[in-house]
Each structure stands twice: as C-alpha cells, then as structure tokens.
Amino acid sequence: MIAIASDHAGYALKDELVKYLAEKNIPCEDLGTCDGTTSVDYNDFGVLVAEAVAKGTHERGIIVCGTGIGISISANKVPGIRAALCTDSYMAKMSREHNDANVLALGARVIGAGEAIDIVETWLSASFLGGRHQRRVDKFTDIEKKYSV
Numbered sequence: 001m002i003a004i005a006s007d008h009a010g011y012a013l014k015d016e017l018v019k020y021l022a023e024k025n026i027p028c029e030d031l032g033t034c035d036g037t038t039s040v041d042y043n044d045f046g047v048l049v050a051e052a053v054a055k056g057t058h059e060r061g062i063i064v065c066g067t068g069i070g071i072s073i074s075a076n077k078v079p080g081i082r083a084a085l086c087t088d089s090y091m092a093k094m095s096r097e098h099n100d101a102n103v104l105a106l107g108a109r110v111i112g113a114g115e116a117i118d119i120v121e122t123w124l125s126a127s128f129l130g131g132r133h134q135r136r137v138d139k140f141t142d143i144e145k146k147y148s149v
C-alpha cells in the first residue's frame with residue numbers, strides 16, 4: 001500500500017497520480033491535503049506519509065509540494081525515512097537501486113504530470129540492489145543514531 005500526500009501546491013499533481021495508481025490497480029491511500037485552494041504547510045503532509053512508512057502501515061510513500069524540497073526535507077526528519085526528490089526517471093531508478101528510497105518526492109511546479117507518472121512508474125518497478133549499497137544505506141541509520149537524543 002502506498003501512502004500519498006501533498007500540500008496545496010502539489011494537490012493537482014497528487015490528484016493525477018492517485019488516478020494513475022487507481023488505473024493501474026496499485027493500492028494507494030490519499031492522506032491529503034483534500035483541496036488545492038487552502039494553503040497548508042507541506043511539513044504536516046510530508047510527516048504524515050513518512051510516519052505511515054516508518055511505522056510500516058504503508059510500504060512506500062509519494063509526497064508532492066511545489067518544488068518537492070520542503071516536503072522531502074520534512075519527511076527525511078522521520079527516522080527510517082529515505083525520501084528522494086526526483087526530477088527524472090534516472091534519479092527515480094537510482095534512488096531505489098542505490099539508496100533504497102522508501103518515499104518519492106516530486107515538485108509539481110518543476111515537472112509536468114506526464115514526467116511525474118513516468119517517474120512514479122520507474123520508481124515503483126525498480127528494486128534495491130543491496131551489496132555495496134547496503135553498507136551505505138546502513139550508514140543512514142548510523143547518522144540518525146548519532147544525532148538521536
């Protein structure tokens with residue numbers, strides 16, 4: 001199950017992605033925002049998805065704001081989250097294969113819906129390669145532990 005959320009700036013693209021996932025029969029839960037006209041803080045929606053993935057209630061997450069920057073920074077504050085902001089399919093593939101990204105961040109003011117769908121498709125079909133990459137992914141956890149109180 002994929003958790004998806006956006007702020008107001010990402011709302012229209014999120015809507016497109018929810019429709020795309022439904023068409024492909026990919027289970028997805030929309031955690032908001034529920035309208036694109038009311039200004040909301042991207043942090044709140046990034047954390048909602050990040051917590052769902054960190055807790056394991058959802059396997060992966062997709063988050064959208066204007067640039068993808070604020071919402072990905074927010075998600076990455078949650079331990080266990082590896083949110084990757086991707087602007088093309090190559091980044092999406094690498095974020096899975098090398099970084100084992102569990103959350104995909106997109107910028108609705110940066111890329112169009114067609115590109116976003118290509119990125120999502122690539123990201124969902126790519127797998128973590130493990131091997132030497134595992135050691136580096138483990139170091140994300142080491143960094144989290146170093147700064148946890």
Ligand code: RB5
Nearest residue numbers: 009065066067069070071
């Ligand atoms: C909202 O105006 C905008 O700041 C937000 O969507 C995002 O781009 C922040 O990183």
